[in-house]
Amino acid sequence: GIQVEQSPPDxxxxxxxxxxxRCNFSDSVNNLQWFHQNxxxxxxxxxxxxxxxxxxGRLSATTVATERYxxxxxxxxxxxxxxxxxxxxxxxxAQKLVFGQGTRLTINP
Amino acid sequence: NxxxxxxxxxRVLKTGxxxxxxxxxxxxxxxxxxxxxxxxxxxxxxxxxxxxxxTAKGEVPDGYNVSRLKKQNFLLGLESAxxxxxxxxFCASRETGTTIYEQYFxxxxxxxxT
Numbered sequence: 001g002i003q004v005e006q007s008p009p010d011x012x013x014x015x016x017x018x019x020x021x022r023c024n025f026s027d028s029v030n031n032l033q034w035f036h037q038n039x040x041x042x043x044x045x046x047x048x049x050x051x052x053x054x055x056x057g058r059l060s061a062t063t064v065a066t067e068r069y070x071x072x073x074x075x076x077x078x079x080x081x082x083x084x085x086x087x088x089x090x091x092x093x094a095q096k097l098v099f100g101q102g103t104r105l106t107i108n109p
Numbered sequence: 110n111x112x113x114x115x116x117x118x119x120r121v122l123k124t125g126x127x128x129x130x131x132x133x134x135x136x137x138x139x140x141x142x143x144x145x146x147x148x149x150x151x152x153x154x155x156x157x158x159x160x161x162x163x164t165a166k167g168e169v170p171d172g173y174n175v176s177r178l179k180k181q182n183f184l185l186g187l188e189s190a191x192x193x194x195x196x197x198x199f200c201a202s203r204e205t206g207t208t209i210y211e212q213y214f215x216x217x218x219x220x221x222x223t
Contacts, residue, residue, distance in 0.1 A: 004151075041197060041216070041217050041219075042216060042217075043214040086151050088151070096154055096157070096167065096168070097154065097212075099150075099151025099153070100151055101150060102149075102151055
């Protein structure tokens, strides 16, 4: 089945730093999505990005479908960026999502 | 518009006890899902439904049953709870033909089985 691998598993940074999170996937990309799970467990949609680049404020994402990876960039990190970031793919036609293991980001003041 | 709600938010069960988790959505979505999240992991699909009266197995269905008698509700049942079912359970819903970006998640139910 589809494998979604994320790196690094953990990342600890000071406020104001920039970070890059990576997602590799084993099959052709279908409906790739980045989620943020905040420290209270809430899941928040960040980007739907099966290909190309999108930006939303301090966050941006790029997916290179031909090379089967996606990157999430966070600039000028804030403590509210802390949490776990998940890369998720959909098994097309099966209504099923495959989650990566996540990257736990901790931003210290 | 409350979105996706889950009841209860927390529960502690003893091994062998049964319980039902309720998921409700007020967006008239066709598709509903139950996931579990274990520590340090992403979500895994337990069961899902593509419409009222239908259910299907996901990735980890063993030990769980589901029912979708009403379009707005999706129930997850544990007939005989086991410590391996200690997890956080998330419900989600989405409309037909939409992308996963438009999948809405509930706040989660934290279940502990002792």
